Amino acid sequence: MPQTPLLDTVSSPADLKGMSDRALRQLADELRAETIAAVSETGGHLGAGLGVVELTVALHAVFDTPRDRLIWDVSHQCYPHKILTGRRDRIRTLRQKGGLSGFTKRTESPYDPFGAAHSSTSISAALGFTMARELGGAPDPVLGDAIAVIGDGALSAGMAYEALNNAGHLGKRMFVVLNDNEMSIAPPTGAMSSYLSRMYADKPAQDLKHAVKNALTYMPGPIQEGARRAKDLLKHATVGGTLFEELGFNYVGPIDGHDIDQLLWVFRTLQARADEPMLIHVLTKKGKGYAPAEGSADRGHARAKFDMVTGQQKKAASNAPSYTKVFANALIDEANRDDKIVAITAAMPDGTGLDLFAKAHPKRMFDVAIAEQHGVTFCAGLAAGGMKPFCAMYSTFLQRGYDQVVHDVALQGLPVRFAIDRAGLVGADGATHAGSFDVTYLATLPGMVVMAAADEAELVHMVATAVAHDSGPIAFRYPRGEGEGVDMPARGEVLEIGRGRMIREGKRVAILSFGTRLGEVQRACESLGAKGITPTVADARFAKPLDRELILRLATEHEALITIEEGAVGGFGSHVAQLLADEGVFDHGLKFRSMVLPDIYIDQSSPADMYATAGLNAPQIEAKVLDVLGVAQMGKRA
Secondary structure, eight states: OOOOTTGGGOSSGGGGTTOOHHHHHHHHHHHHHHHHHHHHHHOEEOHHHHHTHHHHHHHHHHSOTTTSEEEESSOTTOHHHHIIIIIGGGGGGTTSTTSOOSSOOTTTOTTOOSOOSSSSOHHHHHHHHHHHHHTTOOBTTBOOOEEEEEETTGGGSHHHHHHHHHHHHHOOOEEEEEEEOSOSSSOOOSHHHHHHHHHHHTHHHHHHHHHHHHHHHHSOHHHHHHHHHHHHHHHHHSSTTHHHHHTTOEEEEEEETTOHHHHHHHHHHHHHHOOSEEEEEEEOOTTTTOHHHHTSTTSSOEEOSBOTTTOOBOOOOOSSOBHHHHHHHHHHHHHHHOTTEEEEESSOHHHHTHHHHHHHOGGGEEEOOSOHHHHHHHHHHHHHTTOEEEEEEEHHHHGGGHHHIIIIIITTTOOOEEEEESOBOOSTTOGGGOBOSHHHHHHTSTTOEEEEOSSHHHHHHHHHHHHHOOSSOEEEEOOSSBOOOOOOOSSOOOOOTTOOEEEEOOSSEEEEEESTTHHHHHHHHHHHHTTTOOOEEEEOOEEESOOHHHHHHHHHHSSEEEEEESSOTTSHHHHHHHHHHHTTGGGGTOEEEEEOOOSSOOOSSOHHHHHHHHTOSHHHHHHHHHHHTTBOTTSOBO
16 A cells, blocks of 8 residues: 555545645655555556646646536546545445446536546536536536546547537636647547647747737736737747637647646636636646556556556456457458458547557558547448448447438448447446447438347358448447357358347247347256246347348247347337237237346446346346246246
8 A cells, every 4th residue: 555644634625725835746646656556456547547646636726626617528537536535435446336436427426527438528518517607507516617627639529629619709717628648548640639749849939929928917908909919920820729729718838737836836827817718738648657557558548457566467367259359350351352341440449459450451440539420421431432431439439420320321321330349238337338229229220230249250240241231331239358259260151131040949938139148048048947948049130120030930939039138228129029019919919028228327347247237147037037937936837
């Protein structure tokens, strides 16, 4: 355990107000040590939090939180913030069942005024708080300033510019801190990254501009107008800050985000004098102060539990390849034979496996930065131009591009291939990252093909099927983590669209699985077999189009039909129910049950615990079969 005598005296940000600047520097050092120690025990996002330690201390020391609303964009960097805001005693429960969320969460603390785990929302939210203050919003506590802390990676998303443009137009006092660490999860891409980089090369001009800007405050009124004209000439003659100034923000920076004396001086000055939107450009280093993080390619972005001294992560040995890697290797194999295949991701090359694709086919992989809307329509253009684009995104992030999926892809019938990673419940990242809704929001679209892999071999077949499908959009989903350990095909087979497969023949009850709950279904069947019950089991493969022949056969040859999926209400089971209703099957007494994710957001835990909460593990599947057949748990008829 680190020695933290000063941090031990802090129970809330109010305790920082009486500290000297020297003491605040010491506090930052202790806060960094405590963050490293905590994450070594829990795992989680490490590098981003280490990069904002001094920034966190300075913000809480100067501003009056929670009256002043401090909004962290994405908020995976908020662990130091949580330690300072009365949650240190629970910091070693991060991302665990019943513990602290790995992100800001409104229900967790008044110091978390806005929940976030997706990027680029902070400026919009801060502007909302600002205008609520102007209009006399929530009186308890009285709304103060709004401060958005947004990274340079998050600034690549269009939503951030929409908010900057609106805030500049309204012209009200608010603060945007641009935390520029030159990377998000992966090194940044795009024009904004290049723009920010050019600012560093023009530091003398920035110093002059900053000096002129500050000098205006002290000039007599009659000569300020002429000075402002001179400042405008200087602004347009230099690179730094011009974009933000044109959007209506007063720009300050860039400043050293690890120099707490400089941070305190700037924040105190602006807090006392600002009356317009302010953008403070702060330079930080992700993973700062912890050598194993600073030396890693992702700067310690996300870590399993690790040894504090060596940084070595304590990961369990893998018994099967991850679904992500299986997808990447299958796509590389297909691209080796088809030069029309291209891959697109939104700032997640490592997470989607496209870093491997980029090594094999560097000219055919595009990272569009945190811009899912653009990424989807970019894929639509590629498809319209004769290419075979694979849009690889997490289910939870593809939601951000849904209008583009509808309008730009599906409505035009363009053959964009959606590779949907992190389908279903994902564990420690919790509800914000769960892939709960993609089947529901995709299967409603005319002409869309929606598949789910039951295991890693099926995923290989679905990649091949997507390559061969040129008549419209197609999507396939697969979970986070390891596969089932099945035998892998040498090459993927092209599946017949809308055709499922039988797994085992039984009687009385049929279970129709969509996705990787198939393994849990088979485990439930083993237990049921000991009770003399032998369900029929089928793998649907497709939620759209449905295998009508298979479903109607199961429905007419069995007393009961149960569907199971790793998705929300309105997905696969709902489409099956619609088919059965349309065909009048219910008129003949079929007992139908649909096992889906419950209508709640499930907080972080292990995936197994989360699926137990959802009622989708083998014991719950067994119980559902017994219930629908009217058999008591002890084997007696109810």
